[in-house]
Amino acid sequence: MNLHQFRFVREAVRQQFNLTSAAKALFTSQPGVSKAIIELEDELGVEIFRRHGKRIRSLTEPGKRILLSIERILDEVETLKRVGQDFATQDQGNFVIATTHTQARYALPKVLTEFTKRFPKVRVSIAQGSPSQIADMLLHDSADIAIATEGIANCEGVIALPGYQWQHLLIVPVNHPLLSSRSITIEDLGKYPLITYDKAFAGRNKIDAAFAQRNVQADIILEAIDADVIKTYVEVGMGIGIVAGVAFDAERDRNLRAIPVGHLFGNNVTHLGVKQGAYLRSFVFTFIELFSPTLTKKIVEQAMSNTPENYQI
Numbered sequence: 001m002n003l004h005q006f007r008f009v010r011e012a013v014r015q016q017f018n019l020t021s022a023a024k025a026l027f028t029s030q031p032g033v034s035k036a037i038i039e040l041e042d043e044l045g046v047e048i049f050r051r052h053g054k055r056i057r058s059l060t061e062p063g064k065r066i067l068l069s070i071e072r073i074l075d076e077v078e079t080l081k082r083v084g085q086d087f088a089t090q091d092q093g094n095f096v097i098a099t100t101h102t103q104a105r106y107a108l109p110k111v112l113t114e115f116t117k118r119f120p121k122v123r124v125s126i127a128q129g130s131p132s133q134i135a136d137m138l139l140h141d142s143a144d145i146a147i148a149t150e151g152i153a154n155c156e157g158v159i160a161l162p163g164y165q166w167q168h169l170l171i172v173p174v175n176h177p178l179l180s181s182r183s184i185t186i187e188d189l190g191k192y193p194l195i196t197y198d199k200a201f202a203g204r205n206k207i208d209a210a211f212a213q214r215n216v217q218a219d220i221i222l223e224a225i226d227a228d229v230i231k232t233y234v235e236v237g238m239g240i241g242i243v244a245g246v247a248f249d250a251e252r253d254r255n256l257r258a259i260p261v262g263h264l265f266g267n268n269v270t271h272l273g274v275k276q277g278a279y280l281r282s283f284v285f286t287f288i289e290l291f292s293p294t295l296t297k298k299i300v301e302q303a304m305s306n307t308p309e310n311y312q313i
Helices: 003-014 019-025 030-044 061-086 101-118 131-139 204-213 227-235 282-291 298-302
Strands: 049-052 054-061 093-101 121-128 145-148 160-167 167-174 196-198 219-226 242-243 256-260 268-276
Touching: 003 019, 003 030, 019 030, 019 061, 049 227, 054 061, 061 219, 093 101, 093 282, 101 121, 101 145, 101 227, 121 219, 131 160, 145 282, 145 298, 160 298, 167 227, 196 204, 196 227, 219 227, 219 298, 227 242, 227 256
Parallel strands: 093 121, 093 145, 196 219, 196 242
Antiparallel strands: 049 054, 145 268, 160 268, 167 242, 167 256
8 A cells, every 4th residue: 555545545535536536636547546546445455435336426434434544644644744844944934824804804914024024934825715614724734724713613623722802893984873872782783784794704603693682683784704895885884884803993994983892792712723633833833822922832732632721711
C-alpha cells in the first residue's frame, strides 16, 4: 500500500464517489484511480466501497474505518511536511485565514497590520465564506485558521477557541425617532422594517430567539451577509439595521447613528477555529495571540491535545 492509494480513496469520498471527478482533482486518470483502489482492497482483503456495476456507490462498514485511518495517516504526512518547512523557514511561508466578511473587514485590519510588521515574508491570504464554508476549508486543509461567530463552535474536527465577545448595535438614520428612546424594547423594533444578517451569520440566531421569546413578529425585509450592505440600505431609508458592534465606526458612518441593544440580544463570541490535530506553524501562534491576547500558545496546544481546560471568556 502507498500514499497515492490513500489519497485516491479520500478524494473519491470527497467527490461523492465520482472517480472521474476524483481523478481530475488529483490530476491523474480515472482508470488509474480505479486500479489503485482495487489493488488496495486486494491487499487489505476487504472491499472499501460498495459497487453497482463498475460504479462505486458508498463506503462499506470496514471502508468507513479504513477511511478514518487514511485521514489520520495523510494528516500526519502533512504535519511532517509542515514541521520541516517550519524549521527550515520559520519566518516565511503562506498563511490562509478563512473568515466572514465582518471579521475580514472590521476585526482583522489592525491585527494583520501588526502581524505583517513582525513577519514581512509571510504571504497572508483571506478566504471569505459562510461559516459552514469556512469550517469546510479548515477541515480540508485549505486554510490554517478559521474565524467566525457562528458555525464553527460545534463543528466536529474543529477546535473552537473564544476570540472576543461583542454585542449587537441598532443602526438608524440621523434624527430617527428611536434615538430619543431611553431603553429600546423588542416591541419597539417590531414596529419598523428590519435589515440584518443572513441566518448563518453574526449572531442572527440570538436575534430570532429574542423576538420569538417576546412573541413579536420581526419584519425583516432584507438579509445580507455583510454589515456594509446592511448600513447602505439603512442609509437610503429602507429600514433600521442590526449589526455586530465591531462593524460601526462613528467617523466613517457619519450619516448613521448607533444604539446599543446588547440588553436585547445578549453577548456573542467570535471564535478562532483550528483543525483538531493540525500542526500550527510558529507564526500562526503569534497571529492568534495578536487577535486574542487571552489565547496563549500553551492554551491552544492544550486544547488541540484534548487537555481539559476552561476556555470561557
